[in-house]
Amino acid sequence: MIGSPFVQREQNSVRRTMIEVMIALIPGTLAHAWFFGPGILVSLLVCGFFALFFEGFALLMRGGAFGTMISDGSALVTAWLFALSVPPLAPWWLYAVGILFAILVAKHLYGGLGQNPFNPAMVGYAVLIVSFPNYMTQWPGPAHLVNHLPSLSEAFDLVFAGQGSVSVDAYTMASPLDTVKTLLRAGVAKRDILGNPVFGRLSGTGLEWVALMYLVGGLYLMARRLITWHVPVAFLAAVIVTSAVLQKIDPGHNMGPVFHLFTASAMLGAFFIATDPVSGCGTPRGKLIFAGLAGFLAIVIRSYGGYPDGVAFAVLIMNVAAPFIDAYTQPRVYGHAKGGKVGR
Amino acid sequence: MTQPIFSFPGGLHPADHKAESNTAAIVPAPLSARYRVPMRQHAGNPAKPLVLPGEHVLKGQAIGCLDGRISATVHAPTSGRVVGVESYPIPHPSGLTDRCVVIESDGRDEAVPASRLDWRNLAPEAVCEELEDMGLVGLGGAVFPSHIKLEPAAGIETLIINGAECEPWITCDDRLMRERAGEIMAGVEIARHLLGAREVLVGIEDNKPEAIAAMRAACAGTGAKVVVVPTKYPSGGAKQLIELLTGLEIPAGKLSTDIGIQVFNVATSYALWRAAELGEALVSRVVTVTGHVARPGNYEVRVGTPIEELLQLAGGELPGATGQLVGGPLMGFDLEDTRAPVTKGVNCIIVTSDALFPPRPRAMPCIRCGQCALACPVRLQPYEMYLYAKAKDLDKAKAYNLADCIECGCCSYVCPSHIPLVDYYRFAKSELLARGREQRAAETARERHEFRSFRLEREKQEKAERLGKKAGERLEAGAVAADDPEAARKKALLEAAIERAKKAKEAAPPPANTDHLSAAQQAEVDAIEARRAQAGTEQTVADKT
Amino acid sequence: MIMAILVMAGIGLMLGIVLGWAEVRFRVAEDPLVEKIDKILPQTQCGQCGFPGCRPYAEAIAKHEADINLCPPGGEHGVRQLADLLGVEFKPLGAGKEPKPKSVAVIDENTCIGCTLCIQACPVDAIIGASKQMHTIVANACTGCELCLAPCPVDCIHMEVIHESVGNWKWRYPVFPIHEEAKAA
Ligand code: SF4
Numbered sequence A: 001m002i003g004s005p006f007v008q009r010e011q012n013s014v015r016r017t018m019i020e021v022m023i024a025l026i027p028g029t030l031a032h033a034w035f036f037g038p039g040i041l042v043s044l045l046v047c048g049f050f051a052l053f054f055e056g057f058a059l060l061m062r063g064g065a066f067g068t069m070i071s072d073g074s075a076l077v078t079a080w081l082f083a084l085s086v087p088p089l090a091p092w093w094l095y096a097v098g099i100l101f102a103i104l105v106a107k108h109l110y111g112g113l114g115q116n117p118f119n120p121a122m123v124g125y126a127v128l129i130v131s132f133p134n135y136m137t138q139w140p141g142p143a144h145l146v147n148h149l150p151s152l153s154e155a156f157d158l159v160f161a162g163q164g165s166v167s168v169d170a171y172t173m174a175s176p177l178d179t180v181k182t183l184l185r186a187g188v189a190k191r192d193i194l195g196n197p198v199f200g201r202l203s204g205t206g207l208e209w210v211a212l213m214y215l216v217g218g219l220y221l222m223a224r225r226l227i228t229w230h231v232p233v234a235f236l237a238a239v240i241v242t243s244a245v246l247q248k249i250d251p252g253h254n255m256g257p258v259f260h261l262f263t264a265s266a267m268l269g270a271f272f273i274a275t276d277p278v279s280g281c282g283t284p285r286g287k288l289i290f291a292g293l294a295g296f297l298a299i300v301i302r303s304y305g306g307y308p309d310g311v312a313f314a315v316l317i318m319n320v321a322a323p324f325i326d327a328y329t330q331p332r333v334y335g336h337a338k339g340g341k342v343g344r
Numbered sequence B: 001m002t003q004p005i006f007s008f009p010g011g012l013h014p015a016d017h018k019a020e021s022n023t024a025a026i027v028p029a030p031l032s033a034r035y036r037v038p039m040r041q042h043a044g045n046p047a048k049p050l051v052l053p054g055e056h057v058l059k060g061q062a063i064g065c066l067d068g069r070i071s072a073t074v075h076a077p078t079s080g081r082v083v084g085v086e087s088y089p090i091p092h093p094s095g096l097t098d099r100c101v102v103i104e105s106d107g108r109d110e111a112v113p114a115s116r117l118d119w120r121n122l123a124p125e126a127v128c129e130e131l132e133d134m135g136l137v138g139l140g141g142a143v144f145p146s147h148i149k150l151e152p153a154a155g156i157e158t159l160i161i162n163g164a165e166c167e168p169w170i171t172c173d174d175r176l177m178r179e180r181a182g183e184i185m186a187g188v189e190i191a192r193h194l195l196g197a198r199e200v201l202v203g204i205e206d207n208k209p210e211a212i213a214a215m216r217a218a219c220a221g222t223g224a225k226v227v228v229v230p231t232k233y234p235s236g237g238a239k240q241l242i243e244l245l246t247g248l249e250i251p252a253g254k255l256s257t258d259i260g261i262q263v264f265n266v267a268t269s270y271a272l273w274r275a276a277e278l279g280e281a282l283v284s285r286v287v288t289v290t291g292h293v294a295r296p297g298n299y300e301v302r303v304g305t306p307i308e309e310l311l312q313l314a315g316g317e318l319p320g321a322t323g324q325l326v327g328g329p330l331m332g333f334d335l336e337d338t339r340a341p342v343t344k345g346v347n348c349i350i351v352t353s354d355a356l357f358p359p360r361p362r363a364m365p366c367i368r369c370g371q372c373a374l375a376c377p378v379r380l381q382p383y384e385m386y387l388y389a390k391a392k393d394l395d396k397a398k399a400y401n402l403a404d405c406i407e408c409g410c411c412s413y414v415c416p417s418h419i420p421l422v423d424y425y426r427f428a429k430s431e432l433l434a435r436g437r438e439q440r441a442a443e444t445a446r447e448r449h450e451f452r453s454f455r456l457e458r459e460k461q462e463k464a465e466r467l468g469k470k471a472g473e474r475l476e477a478g479a480v481a482a483d484d485p486e487a488a489r490k491k492a493l494l495e496a497a498i499e500r501a502k503k504a505k506e507a508a509p510p511p512a513n514t515d516h517l518s519a520a521q522q523a524e525v526d527a528i529e530a531r532r533a534q535a536g537t538e539q540t541v542a543d544k545t
Numbered sequence C: 001m002i003m004a005i006l007v008m009a010g011i012g013l014m015l016g017i018v019l020g021w022a023e024v025r026f027r028v029a030e031d032p033l034v035e036k037i038d039k040i041l042p043q044t045q046c047g048q049c050g051f052p053g054c055r056p057y058a059e060a061i062a063k064h065e066a067d068i069n070l071c072p073p074g075g076e077h078g079v080r081q082l083a084d085l086l087g088v089e090f091k092p093l094g095a096g097k098e099p100k101p102k103s104v105a106v107i108d109e110n111t112c113i114g115c116t117l118c119i120q121a122c123p124v125d126a127i128i129g130a131s132k133q134m135h136t137i138v139a140n141a142c143t144g145c146e147l148c149l150a151p152c153p154v155d156c157i158h159m160e161v162i163h164e165s166v167g168n169w170k171w172r173y174p175v176f177p178i179h180e181e182a183k184a185a
């Protein structure tokens, strides 16, 4: 017997929520395809396929309502976020391995939907960057800077048949973050590095537009009340503050706030990754702390860590702390004093 | 000077469905042939029946009296004959039966002589005592006995009159305010007088412009202020309305009176007016009948009227009806049996259909999206409480302030996973309540046991002392009695009594027609006896508590 | 090498002193164990555990003379609490210790001869009556221990199960179909 309430919000379901997230991801994805070629669409397709495959496999193994669970869209969102985090045009098996870890290990081994302590897409990304670092740096460059961006059919060839007709060097280019990292290591002065055509007005050329589109998608999510302002604001604020401070400390080596803000992964992290409710914090103050620390760590890892980007590791580290933060940031409940006006 | 309006967190804006039932005037229901009046219509202990089958009662005559402090009197809704005191379905989420007095109407509807209560000149305590016999309870749904709430308490500053009626579909208070604003305000004046409140605030949601206008007119010159609050569920919750009107919260574990506020519903104020000015006990109330019925509307119904008759009054259920809800769709409950009577707490009957109330989709796992926490008007983290209530880890659920949940249903309403969250809270809460009860029972049992041990010890000592004394005396007298003749006599008496009782028991049920039975008949009788004996051991003791 | 050993020993000594001091300084005055165990036991005083009342059983548990799963009225919840308190493994109630539904004793007042034997047996003084007067049981105080059944010379006491009523009804644990496909089929 199920009691009251006997009414529910209309047009409201897990599937609906996931669809909204996917809608919010469309502008960023299209911008990516516009600047870096249609390869992203192929990798998206491949990741989506593997995500549904592994999700279906896990659901069948675990029993339960297969139909509702497979169509909830959560696997597709994970796949989409993963696809946006890894370079397109990599061989298909790379995506398969990443998604395998994301869906099977990070999600279902921990109990499936709603139970994963770590962000599945970031787990998949982290596994790949640790295991296959060379593939993970082969980002296609912006159209006007590289010889030849693969077309859609060439992209299919690349993904499924290995490096077919187009050579890797023809389209890849070190990403802005990679460039900064490798060249600084090589002892090149920062001013010279910034002369590199891969940098645009704000951050990487092209990438800054992708970042802006993520921002648009994120604002859409906020308008739809699927995420609150806490995580994005705290994350981006921490990115700005941390990078500003680091730049002040060591202007010769550290990039400024604008650069960091408009790298695509920071925006994606602020609006789509750190906002993952399952592996993040739930209380308003908890969200601020969680996202603030994640933003701080992301910049610290970018600046001093061994890997070019730090968003994924920052989020994963904070995932560990999320339940702890939540436990200590419970909001003041009605009628309980503790810094609130209760009674006359 | 305008009254400031505050706000409360969370809340909902569900489709209000008020228009269905708020256009027509309140219709008085005709007399029923038979009323079943439950003894449990209020919070606290059920009333104790005062009448026996066969007795003739008049309308407004008390048929159940208070049992303990928190209890309320129950009255006959019309004149007629008491035909039974029996277990019968009552409108309750459990769907169980409870004790009802059944009255067969004699059609004359004779009332007990009523007299106006001179409440202005009597001492407030005396007025409360009189009101105790009027059976007033909170008609907004909480059914807490009003005479307790009206007891003069020190420092009541503000009297809040709840006309918010925030739940969808329900319009009985709306209609009452439109049609009987003057009487409501007269009742409010009585309450204000008894409580000595300085300020009276009438909170009404802004989706009831007619009611607001009527109440404004009635308030003119009385010093009471109508405060229009924005429409947001659950603004009609007592705690939320207090927060809206005064910006104050009731500290956890305290009552509103502790911060100088008392809240009455408009319908209760109206009943108070009837009780004090007309001397009429609470035997009827306005009930909204709406949803999938032919003529939705508001009906003034006697307590004890079968709900099925009420549905007929509203033109009957339309084809495709799937059931009935008592109360609103957010906090009400499913009615198990339409034969159940209307009680003082029934403010609305909604006939459901699949179109109006689509069945709740299958629950998915919680995705911790936090929508529930955003909707919760008391700032709880519903998903955490759900997690622990589901795992039956009640202590953990309690640590997340489960006790502060007002069961408003906002969280379940917004949950994209369609989890029946409130069901888990209600389960955990009633489980915790039962545990508390058991704990207290164990506590008393321990005390009683310890006292008994102490008593036995004391008796033993006293006896030893007495014997010592006696023995001394006897020794002095030199009389040595081998056997105590007194004890022997007692034993003989006891045995004789046992004998008598045994004989009496054997002869106890002397059925007149059991002599001269054939062997077959005897066997049958024996079998029946055996079965009866077995059934006897399974007999029920209803409600020990 | 010597240095290392000395440092380690020094650290150990210091920690030991701090801990020892804390032990004395911050000692928590707690209920003795028996009290805590007794608090968990349901106080029916029925003796079904084999001890003459709850307190003696609590003492026996505290002295490790009795198992924690001997109390039927406490049920599984009781055993679980005891296991938690004592830090031992939960075990199901012992054989023949299945809890019965909660009941109260009722005296058939027509048969009662007023012998006071049941009054003497009742561990919580829940029976009212006097010699050669009819006795009756205070249902609210009765723990359902059944100790009064045996002494009655005329067998006029029986147990009545407390059935669910509106007053003691509890909300159920929500259950709904897990296999929607199975249901549809
Ligand atoms: S609304 Fe439902 S799914 Fe979302 S956090 Fe609350 S319980 Fe979980």
Ligand code: SF4
Residues within 6 Å of the ligand: B372, B375, B376, B377, B378, B379, B380, B382, B404, B405, B406, B407, B408, B409, B410, B411, B412, B421, B422, B425
């Ligand atoms: S039912 Fe309880 S937890 Fe849910 S929204 Fe209402 S008060 Fe909050």
